Amino acid sequence: MASGAEGDRKEPINEQAVANIYAAMRSELNQIYSKITEMEMEVSEHSLVVNAIQPLDPSRRCYRMIGGVLVERTIKEVLPAVLRNKAGIEEIVARLNEALEKKKKEISEFETKYKIKIRKADAEVKDESGKKEGSAQGVLVGPASGSE
Template identity: 30%
Template sequence: MATLTEAAPTASGKPKEKKSQEEIYTEFQQLRNQQRNLVNNLHTIEMDLREHRTVIDTLKTVDADRKCFRLIGGVLVEQTVGAILPQLEVNRSQLEKLVDEGKEQISKKGIEINAYKDEHNISVRGQEAAPAAASSEKDAGDDKASGNRNVLVGNL
């Protein structure tokens, strides 16, 4: 007579059910998509931060009584440089904090993805071959160090 064995209980006392390959793949793709979204958001914030720095550097060279315009929520507002500059500096510091938090979230998501990969023995195609290929290219590149450097030369 055959007996059915239950899945091993987890720390919470509930039996851990084995996931199908499709479920594992779907969850892994969701994690990777979440990380991509975090990276895209970080790039947007970094771009805003660069714009703020450029505007602040430009406005510091201008007279504080000079009028300037600022777009706030789709509405163009006229103020003086002296009134807008402190607001921009506050926004810049907040954006810098957001960038730091974003980098931390991306790092945590990467750790989560790696743990998921290890837990489910997932290997990404080309990832294991890449370090070996890079080292072989490096060895081959030493032989032709003065050779192909992807330089575009025009006729004079």
């Protein structure tokens, strides 16, 4: 009887519960996307730093921010650390991409199981086409009458 109650908890009771679970899953997916974007920006920043300091003299002084503290080091000391950090961030991006694919698959299975179809996109396309024509006319008429 306890296992039956656990099964009931995992299965949504009504449409609203299904919609809430689906919205939460989509939210998680968006969070993963944003984190991947953030980490890819970090990788590109690390690449810029590496490309900037690699051709320089290894004994040259440089500054690095560590935990909010600016420290003076040499390029010889800093370059390996920056390369390690970049490799670590790239590994995190790879893991996030794996999590993204799993979440997409999970959402797809959920959509199939509960026969979820997104109609919002179709409605937006129809609305946008009507709005674009009206907006374009308003933009063209507004400045033309203002400039005369």
